[in-house]
Amino acid sequence: MTSDPDWQTDILGADFEACAFQAAGADGIERTATLVRHLQPGRGPARAVLFLHGWSDYFFNAELAEFWTGRGFQFFAIDMHNHGRSLRPDAPGGYVADLADYDAEITAAFRIIGSLRPEGADPPSVTLMGHSTGGLIAALWASRHPGLASQLILDSPWLEMHGSPAVRRATRTVVGPLARFRPESVIRLPERAFYWRSISSAAEGEWSLDDKYRPPHAFPVRAGWLSAVLAGQARVARGLKIEIPILVMISGASANGMFWKESMRSTDAVLDVNMIALRALGLGRTVTLERIDGALHDVFLSAPRVRKDAYARLARWIQAYVLDDGRAE
Template sequence: MTSDGWVPDILGDGFEACTFPAAGPDGVERTATLVRHLPGPAAPGSAGETDAPAAPDADRDVPGGRRPRAVLFLHGWSDYFFNVELADFWTGRGFAFYALDMHNHGRSLSAGTHGGYVADLDDYDAEITAAIGIITALHPAAEPAPTVALMGHSTGGLIAALWANRHPGLVSQLILDSPWLEMHGSPAVRRAARTMVEPLARFRPEAVIRLPERSFYWRSISSAAEGEWTLDDTYRPPRAFPVRAGWLSAVLAGQSRVARGLQIEVPILVLISGASANGMFWKESMRRTDAVLDVNTIALRALSLGRTVTLERIDGALHDVFLSAPRVRADAYARLARWLRAYVLDDAGTA
């Protein structure tokens, strides 16, 4: 362990982790883990060679040309950060890359706690704010404070949007990868689910809701099945953590806030698959669609986030567009790079 608390990370060379406590608005202290990427001349990949585009020189920082830039990534529910390629993409464009394993997830799991559980999405606020504070403190005092972009996937995208709305001015851009902004189907499904779940969540928040267990998405991404990504089943169980009443109620409440409209002022990019596939049985189309969310519903709800929203639909993409087949995620990275050239500006206002 270094003197500032950083230790070698499970991802190996080029990655370090720092575990820290943060007290939420309810006064409860929770543990989260910040991961950082320290790229070297040959940073390793988690899944072999890919077609992700390399950063052109014009995308890189030049001394004295721009303020330092950083990005903080939030994973989805029942997940953790493992995508080395994503980290390489960001550092290749001059960003310091960080990822947060939020409390009760991944590197922050501890014995005796319910994996993935939270009773209020606001409970993540303290650790996200603390992580940004750590990121800022790591930069030399003589330099300008870095701008921080916030990126979130799935439930992490919902959490990121709500946090950015409650904390204006702390992040410079918001990038959402298949954010879980609405229930599958329509707002009516969410309202009906909330009516049924809230009484149980009020009196027995940790009660498990028995839902059909499906591992179709895990099957499409894990190298232990038919995907290409090496996953740690301790951190990301194939069938996900049990769904508990309090957690589902928290998600439904967060989605309701989005439905009423947020006022996020920074530029927002939303990336989703071109199509969804749902059902109780595996279908081959699940290899090239979002098998978790209703992408058409998400596309509509994204317009409720703020005044400047860009939507990119990635044909052939999975639920996490950056875990899709190499050709598909190369398209996603190219679209993300194009958006960054448009919306990540230096202090003089030029790209």
């Protein structure tokens, strides 16, 4: 990993900087990731938050960064390898064979954040936040690396497949052999862009998305990647025993199907929120579940009035579990 990150002005504008870095996993392979930070002159290093995006996605939500820095946090986001700013032309977009392959770059990001403190100051307390597949990755990382993150916030984490655990087990049985022998083979699934349609300003949403970093139909689903997700979900189903406080935020309802329907403007059109709620209970000892009526799959990309509700609930939890965490200032 580069010891002295080279920060450059980010694609989000002058208020953001990014640095690419490499981290070697347990397999010895070095992978490139990109750390993004929101600049906040004059703010102290006491607390920070690190955000992990979902699959086939990248960090673009400047409003989320401003929420955190407005409350005195340093804000960072990581575009994980094979995603967003970290995409490389010789690598398949979104692909990973084992979700633990992200561990090295997340741990490296924590080290970079800690290195930015003034000389003699303690490293900041870091809250880890993840969306969708990034939420699954964040939960698994926190369970494998106790003592590094101070709190865990999950925005519609992909903790379980639709319907029931039986769906996951059946899918794993079918995908397993292909993942072992041809892990990068593409699984042909119906293409749907309903969620993209609900958020992109190029369709019916309000968010400006770069299709190079976040393709409307997502990256191809590959056998090895799907097998890695299913294995991660199986670990969640067995219980993770995470000790730090956890907040899980989900929509009040899901909408699924092969055709667009108007309810997809105000529901999770990607995941089964009831299964997420069920699996959330097994993440750790202190879990808060917030259901946000009218929310999309990414709660913080929902309609303005819904986001206002979500941010108010998040602020209330921060006050209780982060700012008033029982430790001396």
